[in-house]
Amino acid sequence: MSVAVVSNNSAGAVSAYLTAHRIAAYVSPVVGRAYADPVQMKPNPEPILQAVRAVGEPPTRCLLVGDSLSDIDGARAAGVRVVGYANRPAKVETFRSAGADVVITGMGEVAGVLMERAGG
Numbered sequence: 164m165s166v167a168v169v170s171n172n173s174a175g176a177v178s179a180y181l182t183a184h185r186i187a188a189y190v191s192p193v194v195g196r197a198y199a200d201p202v203q204m205k206p207n208p209e210p211i212l213q214a215v216r217a218v219g220e221p222p223t224r225c226l227l228v229g230d231s232l233s234d235i236d237g238a239r240a241a242g243v244r245v246v247g248y249a250n251r252p253a254k255v256e257t258f259r260s261a262g263a264d265v266v267i268t269g270m271g272e273v274a275g276v277l278m279e280r281a282g283g
Contacts, residue, residue: 208241
């Protein structure tokens with residue numbers, strides 16, 4: 164399974180974080196905001212589609228885990244499945260209303276969602 168990161172933060176900042184936490188080797192690509200081009204940031208689907216192209220899968224075989232409404236909206240526009248990570252209780256209904264396929268309240272739930280989607 165490929166793991167990519169799509170962030171409205173800079174790719175350099177995300178890569179530094181991944182390196183500091185010793186997980187950079189497990190993540191490729193890292194797609195960050197285009198410098199000085201906020202129009203290309205999520206909810207614009209282009210950064211998500213860039214990651215989809217890089218992993219070589221059709222959008223329907225990809226899943227985005229996001230913690231903001233721009234993540235949910237961008238994923239829907241890109242045609243990828245989306246898990247809304249509601250790190251605050253108020254986000255649960257917001258993400259459901261926005262069309263998240265699944266809403267979770269803890270990152271520990273991600274593995275279960277992936278297993279369920281993979282049929283395992």
